[in-house]
Amino acid sequence: MPVLQEILVNLKPQKIAGNQQTEVNSLAIDSRKVAAGTAFIAVRGSVVDGHDYIEKAIASGASVIVCETMPSSLSENVAYIQVKDSHAAAGQIAAAFYGFPSEKMKVVGVTGTNGKTTTATLLFNLFKALGYKCGLISTVDNHIDEIVETSTHTTPDAISVQALLRRMYDANCAYVFMEVSSHAIHQHRIEGIHFTGAMFTNITHDHLDYHKTFDEYIRVKKKFFDDLPEDAFALTNADDKRGMVMLQNTAAEKCSYSLRIPATYKGKVLENNLTGLIMNVDGQEAHFRMIGTFNAYNLLAVYGAAIQLGEDKMEVLAKLSNLHGAPGRFETYMSPVDKILGIVDYAHTPDALLNVLATIKQLRGDAQQVITVVGCGGDRDKTKRPVMAEVACEHSDRVILTSDNPRSEDPEVILNEMEAGLNLTQKRKVLRISDRREAIKTAVSLANAGDIILLAGKGHETYQEIKGIKNHFNDREEITKAFELYNK
Ligand SMILES: CC(=O)N[C@H]1[C@@H](OP(=O)(O)OP(=O)(O)OC[C@H]2O[C@@H](n3ccc(=O)[nH]c3=O)[C@H](O)[C@@H]2O)O[C@H](CO)[C@@H](O)[C@@H]1O[C@H](C)C(=O)N[C@@H](C)C(=O)N[C@H](CCC(=O)O)C(=O)O
Numbered sequence: 001m002p003v004l005q006e007i008l009v010n011l012k013p014q015k016i017a018g019n020q021q022t023e024v025n026s027l028a029i030d031s032r033k034v035a036a037g038t039a040f041i042a043v044r045g046s047v048v049d050g051h052d053y054i055e056k057a058i059a060s061g062a063s064v065i066v067c068e069t070m071p072s073s074l075s076e077n078v079a080y081i082q083v084k085d086s087h088a089a090a091g092q093i094a095a096a097f098y099g100f101p102s103e104k105m106k107v108v109g110v111t112g113t114n115g116k117t118t119t120a121t122l123l124f125n126l127f128k129a130l131g132y133k134c135g136l137i138s139t140v141d142n143h144i145d146e147i148v149e150t151s152t153h154t155t156p157d158a159i160s161v162q163a164l165l166r167r168m169y170d171a172n173c174a175y176v177f178m179e180v181s182s183h184a185i186h187q188h189r190i191e192g193i194h195f196t197g198a199m200f201t202n203i204t205h206d207h208l209d210y211h212k213t214f215d216e217y218i219r220v221k222k223k224f225f226d227d228l229p230e231d232a233f234a235l236t237n238a239d240d241k242r243g244m245v246m247l248q249n250t251a252a253e254k255c256s257y258s259l260r261i262p263a264t265y266k267g268k269v270l271e272n273n274l275t276g277l278i279m280n281v282d283g284q285e286a287h288f289r290m291i292g293t294f295n296a297y298n299l300l301a302v303y304g305a306a307i308q309l310g311e312d313k314m315e316v317l318a319k320l321s322n323l324h325g326a327p328g329r330f331e332t333y334m335s336p337v338d339k340i341l342g343i344v345d346y347a348h349t350p351d352a353l354l355n356v357l358a359t360i361k362q363l364r365g366d367a368q369q370v371i372t373v374v375g376c377g378g379d380r381d382k383t384k385r386p387v388m389a390e391v392a393c394e395h396s397d398r399v400i401l402t403s404d405n406p407r408s409e410d411p412e413v414i415l416n417e418m419e420a421g422l423n424l425t426q427k428r429k430v431l432r433i434s435d436r437r438e439a440i441k442t443a444v445s446l447a448n449a450g451d452i453i454l455l456a457g458k459g460h461e462t463y464q465e466i467k468g469i470k471n472h473f474n475d476r477e478e479i480t481k482a483f484e485l486y487n488k
């Protein structure tokens with residue numbers, strides 16, 4: 001176990017009190033996770049102030065306290081480190097405690113409002129297909145080579161992320177692909193990570209509940225690029241209005257991708273339909289299984305990053321052509337007999353639902369009707385309920401309103417609130433079936449050959465939470481079973 005002095009190497013503390021040779025057994029930013037020999041880092045949060053839990057941490061055995069304000073009385077046998085910003089200190093201390101794992105692998109971070117999970121997952125699957133051991137840190141799950149663990153955050157806190165990186169290094173991973181959320185940049189969760197590459201997908205109005213203004217949201221995203229080292233690459237989407245802004249102050253190698261204007265990595269969509277994409281990538285025609293213009297961007301971003309990382313162009317395109325996106329993101333299932341296309345997508349906000357339905361609209365034939373099965377989560381933002389129903393009705397031929405995760409709420413009350421957003425014409429398109437399994441079966445029974453069924457909201461999830469109880473449920477399994485049941 002390291003001693004305190006060793007984990008302070010990259011830190012400039014304002015004050016140190018106590019023995020710097022104190023052994024540190026573990027790190028915690030949560031007093032409830034403190035055990036004997038833990039260094040407790042007190043951070044000021046959005047709800048409470050970690051400084052108020054210093055005494056509790058000491059009572060649980062903390063031997064080191066890292067804080068922004070020294071307590072008025074200091075305990076014997078405890079070392080105190082005063083820092084300017086304990087969020088940032090957490091990253092630096094954790095990096096040192098875990099032996100600077102990011103410096104021993106190539107870590108690529110992906111930020112942007114949309115496409116982070118898809119891009120990071122595609123990179124992970126591509127590099128695995130190219131023969132490397134890899135790690136993935138994403139909203140859906142974290143992969144430590146072959147070990148898969150469910151995620152709690154898009155980007156975990158500074159201590160958890162360094163612990164994960166260390167496990168990836170111990171598992172001999174050469175590459176780590178990770179999502180970098182704006183919350184993580186703002187809260188310094190990525191402090192202490194040495195990035196080999198940073199990617200920007202796009203930015204639209206989102207997360208303003210947290211960042212307050214769009215300008216602040218942009219500023220936070222840009223900080224990720226501003227802080228990159230010279231030996232990294234910064235790859236941006238040149239077609240996004242803010243794409244080039246991200247590169248303005250970076251010391252890293254600047255590169256870009258575009259489907260429209262000159263860029264380091266240039267793509268052109270030649271064909272885009274419900275069976276896949278054909279693109280010209282850097283002068284080479286390539287076929288992909290993934291669907292939709294947004295995936296053309298994701299594929300091009302991944303291609304660019306792979307070339308920056310020194311991979312061979314033809315090999316990258318060959319491997320990419322066979323890959324699917326991230327679990328539950330525009331996942332397609334074709335019925336064997338009637339060729340009904342089932343699409344499972346995680347879209348659980350009005351914006352995301354609109355995105356998916358707009359893509360379907362762009363790619364569908366005139367004769368194909370679109371049936372959307374959608375619900376809204378309980379115990380969460382109620383204002384989106386009527387809007388989700390309205391978006392579904394405006395862009396589908398039939399809509400089945402059903403349950404998502406009602407959690408502690410009455411499913412019928414949620415459906416009432418969704419339906420309240422609809423006018424009479426829209427209501428004529430709608431069926432209400434709160435049992436999601438029945439709703440999916442009904443959608444399949446109503447579909448004619450060649451139609452499209454969108455199952456929105458749950459994506460990769462494998463459970464449904466009703467009245468506080470989580471039962472196994474998976475849209476992907478349900479659509480497949482329903483196709484079989486009706487022999488479609
Ligand atoms: C709004 C937000 O981001 N909150 C994050 C923040 O919590 P917080 O500031 O509210 O913490 P707090 O409850 O005030 O507590 C302050 C400190 O006191 C400590 N404490 C608290 C109680 C106690 O008894 N003892 C104790 O030591 C806490 O551990 C914490 O260190 O710091 C926590 C520790 O890192 C995070 O777990 C927590 O994420 C919450 C759960 C969350 O839901 N975050 C979401 C919004 C988020 O981060 N999302 C992004 C993705 C966004 C997207 O793209 O969709 C993500 O990266 O996951």
Ligand SMILES: Nc1ncnc2c1ncn2[C@@H]1O[C@H](COP(=O)(O)OP(=O)(O)OP(=O)(O)O)[C@@H](O)[C@H]1O
Nearest residue numbers: 113114115116117118139294297298329330355356
């Ligand atoms: N490059 C893109 N541009 C715009 N929309 C996209 C892009 N990639 C994916 N999408 C849409 O956004 C949805 C979410 O994609 P993805 O999960 O990859 O994004 P994300 O940034 O990780 O978001 P989240 O953290 O909410 O999962 C997809 O199902 C798709 O509808």
